[in-house]
Amino acid sequence: MKKLLLLACLAMPCAAHAQTVAFTTEDYAPFNYREGKEIKGATVEQVEKVMAAIGVDYTIEVMPWARAFSLARTAPMTCVFATAHNSARDPLFKWVEPLLIDRNILITRKGSGITASNLEEAKKYTIGTQREDYTETILKEKGFTKLDVASDFNATLRKLLSGRIDMMPISELYFEKLKAERPVEIVTVLSSQPMGIACEKSFPDDLHARMQAALDKLIADGGQKQIFLKYGMNLSE
Known part of the structure; x- marks a missing residue:
């Protein structure tokens, strides 16, 4: 079975594999952090819900911020969160936002x-x-x-x-x-x-648009607010 899958991938692009997104983040509770072997947090849950909504495979890894940021600058299909969107960073990434203001x-x-x-x-x-x-x-x-x-x-x-x-x-x-x-x-x-998901510049436009639409819906439906309340934070501006 694995051999057949390999041959199929050689014959044509394997969409599921090609669209596996690697997310990097830092240890900054309660937004994103490790608890034992589990990665949790208010922004982690938003990323999980966005990716579940669009049905795309992903990984999340916690690491020092400098490395997390660098990987999203240089590695295809890689995104870092939660990243402050400012004028200096604006042209460096494709943005999915806001995870919070x-x-x-x-x-x-x-x-x-x-x-x-x-x-x-x-x-x-x-x-x-x-x-x-x-x-x-x-x-x-x-x-x-x-x-x-x-x-x-x-x-x-x-x-x-x-x-x-x-x-x-x-x-x-x-x-x-x-x-x-x-x-x-x-x-x-x-x-x-604003804080958002920052993806490497070659990140596919269609996937970027689907992620943004899923986050927009999470916000509009009140799901984002409920996640922050769960972690003891008030999103009122």
Whole structure:
């Protein structure tokens, strides 16, 4: 049977195999994260529902953000999520969005005594972020120079809680959950942006359109909102 399948694939393109999409993401709960051998999260569930709706095979792999982003830039049939869509990144990918509309805020550990009423005042502090994360770009564009760059979100959070950095950017949606689990507090707002699925530039147009239509339907039917409520987040803008 396998031999017949191989011969068939040599004779004509195997559509199912050709349209297997490789998704990459990072460990950033509650959006995308590992729990044992399972990959879960509010954006993971949206990707799963989109792909189930269009009936296309896919894989999801969690890895450091810099690698996840790089693969989606260079590997055909590869998409990375959840990716901030900004002017610098716009021409680099084909976009399926929004998985969410989010603001990023700068937070500090409770009791640190660190205050900043605006971004200019925040620039005197050491800010932690992740290598190749869009927040690294935002911080540089806004004139932040005292940056501490780690490999992933959890490493940055550990530095914040241990006092090795003064502040870090975080999704405002996630902050509501995090502050119930960790001694952190908001300092000021950093930015606002849509987050989506970013696919390598040669990604098939027809498949891209089907994914976008499936996400549009998930949003219109209220499915996206229900997923975020499940993870303890409110999508009100």
